[in-house]
Amino acid sequence: xxQQAIPQTPGSTQDAGVVAFVPNVRQRLPRIARxxxxxxFERVFNAGKRTAEPRLALHxxxxxxxxxxxxxxxxKVDSRAVGRNRIKRCLREAFRQWRPMLRPGAYVVxxxxxxxxxxxxALRAAFEQLLLRAGALPPSPVAGTxxxxxxxxxxxxxxx
Numbered sequence: 001x002x003q004q005a006i007p008q009t010p011g012s013t014q015d016a017g018v019v020a021f022v023p024n025v026r027q028r029l030p031r032i033a034r035x036x037x038x039x040x041f042e043r044v045f046n047a048g049k050r051t052a053e054p055r056l057a058l059h060x061x062x063x064x065x066x067x068x069x070x071x072x073x074x075x076k077v078d079s080r081a082v083g084r085n086r087i088k089r090c091l092r093e094a095f096r097q098w099r100p101m102l103r104p105g106a107y108v109v110x111x112x113x114x115x116x117x118x119x120x121x122a123l124r125a126a127f128e129q130l131l132l133r134a135g136a137l138p139p140s141p142v143a144g145t146x147x148x149x150x151x152x153x154x155x156x157x158x159x160x
Contacts (some may be wrong), residue, residue, distance in 0.1 A: 029096050035070030035106050044070065044108045051134045055115040055123065056091075058130040062105040069095045070108040078116040087111050090123045098128075103136050 035041060048061035071091060073084045091109055095102075109130075115123060131137035 033068050035068045044106045051130050055118050055126045057110040059108040060134050067099050067102040068106045073111040077111045077113050083116050087115050090120045094124045094127050
């Protein structure tokens with residue numbers, strides 16, 4: 001059985017050399033960056049450190065492997081698959097961006113029913129707060145009005 005080639009329509013001279021912008025090209029979370037097996041989920045739930053807030057619960061098991069993410073969003077959170085997938089997309093994207101800064105280990109995020117009403121920014125902020133509270137993400141520097149203190153003075157202090 002031979003396949004016929006689909007005829008290509010010639011492009012106009014105006015389109016020559018124009019590169020199309022594709023806005024939906026996303027970087028995927030690599031397979032090694034995901035918690036997938038049931039045994040891994042159980043190990044994180046049983047031996048991991050748990051931190052929670054009204055929208056999300058974070059279970060974190062520190063180990064020597066690179067940071068990995070597991071998501072648990074049940075039908076009790078949102079009965080519609082569209083809503084559950086939106087929550088997972090938001091959390092996956094935040095994890096992908098923070099992954100280089102995270103401490104090694106397996107992270108399992110369990111969404112709670114109030115996550116269904118939260119927008120993307122609220123979910124991201126809640127996830128960041130949990131990571132900070134668990135000690136997995138280094139705290140961001142606080143911008144203040146004073147310059148940072150130096151450990152050694154540049155000039156000796158005169159005694160009265």
